Amino acid sequence: MRKFKHAYSSWLNLKYGRVGHSFQGRFHSIPVEKDAYFTTVARYIHLNPVRAGIVLRPEEYPWSNYARLLAADRDPLVQPQFLLEYFGKDSHEQVEGYKRFVEDGMKKQEPITESVLYRMRYWGAPPIAGKSAK
Numbered sequence: 274m275r276k277f278k279h280a281y282s283s284w285l286n287l288k289y290g291r292v293g294h295s296f297q298g299r300f301h302s303i304p305v306e307k308d309a310y311f312t313t314v315a316r317y318i319h320l321n322p323v324r325a326g327i328v329l330r331p332e333e334y335p336w337s338n339y340a341r342l343l344a345a346d347r348d349p350l351v352q353p354q355f356l357l358e359y360f361g362k363d364s365h366e367q368v369e370g371y372k373r374f375v376e377d378g379m380k381k382q383e384p385i386t387e388s389v390l391y392r393m394r395y396w397g398a399p400p401i402a403g404k405s406a407k
Contacts, residue, residue, distance in 0.1 A: 308359065315356050316378045323379060331375060343372055 282295040305311045322334035332340040338351050345368060360370025 312356070312359055312374065316375050319375055320378055331379075339375070343368055 278295070285295050286292055305314055319331045319337060319339045322328045322337065323331050328334045331337060332343055334340075338348050338353070341348050342353050342357075345364060357364070357367035357371055360374065361367040
């Protein structure tokens with residue numbers, strides 16, 4: 274693996290006129306500690322395939338639970354109640370509220386950008402976009 278990584282890095286650096294490691298920079302995660310940030314992260318995940326240009330609508334992406342969530346289908350891997358409870362009292366109101374929240378996000382610029390992640394890593398300030406959740 275070491276030989277492969279070195280050869281691949283050398284090739285990338287030569288091809289793109291770069292220096293250093295190809296995979297430099299450590300992976301980092303940021304804990305979700307605020308409710309508004311939790312809902313923003315959920316929307317971010319569901320909108321990733323749309324923003325990447327893979328699908329036009331998040332429910333079209335086959336590897337997401339978003340379509341099941343909207344249809345109120347039981348999902349053996351995910352229990353969405355914790356998320357949906359932020360958007361209403363009964364299940365229909367919750368699903369419609371989350372759907373509106375996600376669709377509103379399709380009209381906005383992405384709140385979680387590279388610069389936001391960089392700032393959060395060092396200052397710990399979570400981005401809160403749009404209306405704050407309950």
